[in-house]
């Protein structure tokens with residue numbers, strides 16, 4: 001292959017939807033990424049919460065390559081063992097009943113929206129189809145998922161959207177009551193709003209949402225695409241709020257780096273979608289599922305407790321940095337409000353010094369791999385501290 005200038009060619013040949021950071025990633029191991037010039041970076045991004053076991057974890061590579069040599073794809077017209085096993089584990093660990101597998105978070109939310117509308121259509125007739133989501137939420141980039149996303153900047157160039165969505169201010173119980181009507185079939189939310197700036201919702205609000213859903217037979221859909229699969233110190237974040245969703249969507253962290261997502265359905269909804277009502281060619285692909293099996297297998301109670309402890313440790317150290325104003329989030333999903341410079345600038349400067357990190361709104365967002373060591377955490381935080389001086 002002839003040598004190419006990756007940055008220039010990328011900018012010429014790839015649609016410019018991403019404002020990429022100034023780094024060409026070449027390879028990685030654990031929480032360390034190496035660029036094309038051989039420079040090392042501590043990774044506080046995990047590929048936006050995807051590489052839960054870090055880069056190229058040995059067990060994960062073994063599991064994935066083993067499946068890759070056996071059967072890479074066969075379509076959902078046939079049964080496969082890895083997909084069945086992932087479903088078995090997810091349902092056993094959540095008490096929910098059935099899974100639909102997709103390839104991404106947006107697609108996971110699509111099926112959740114379709115299932116919610118079909119549930120109510122079946123039961124009450126075709127006009128019970130309104131869905132309430134929250135302002136400042138993020139549910140993905142497909143047309144239904146951006147309709148659900150309660151942020152005008154994602155909407156502005158793409159009208160018209162799906163009808164019959166309404167938006168509620170997070171943590172505002174009065175507004176919650178105003179945002180539903182007698183045609184509402186579901187309420188959909190993230191328990192910690194990720195892209196919205198790592199905003200934790202409060203427990204009373206979530207419990208009010210749940211109780212309203214029960215009273216009015218609306219479905220509670222929790223989007224755990226970012227918060228799920230161990231990220232917050234429990235398998236799913238909703239577990240920490242004492243609520244029981246009817247539908248839980250997941251994606252990012254489950255495949256350990258391979259594209260897979262899905263929706264878990266509780267008792268009420270698990271038989272709503274029958275043959276022909278929904279589908280996808282790749283969803284629950286056996287190689288991605290082999291990766292997911294390794295991720296889930298590693299995520300036992302001790303591992304999850306470790307995630308919570310590392311999160312507390314990071315919070316404590318971050319709090320000691322004078323430029324840090326506040327810290328939000330749960331487990332290893334942290335939002336850091338800073339003063340003195342913009343988060344965007346701090347993240348770019350940190351990258352130059354060897355730390356990969358993210359922003360969410362005007363905060364620095366940290367989503368390290370769940371397997372990160374304390375030594376790596378210290379190294380990364382030292383860089384952040386230098387940048388924030």
Ligand SMILES: *Cc1c(COP(=O)(O)O)cnc(C)c1O
Pocket residue numbers: 103104105106107109138139140141190194195223224225226227251252
């Ligand atoms: C990332 C994200 C999505 C979208 O996932 P994609 O895989 O990018 O489609 C949806 N919901 C939440 C909460 C997310 O963080």
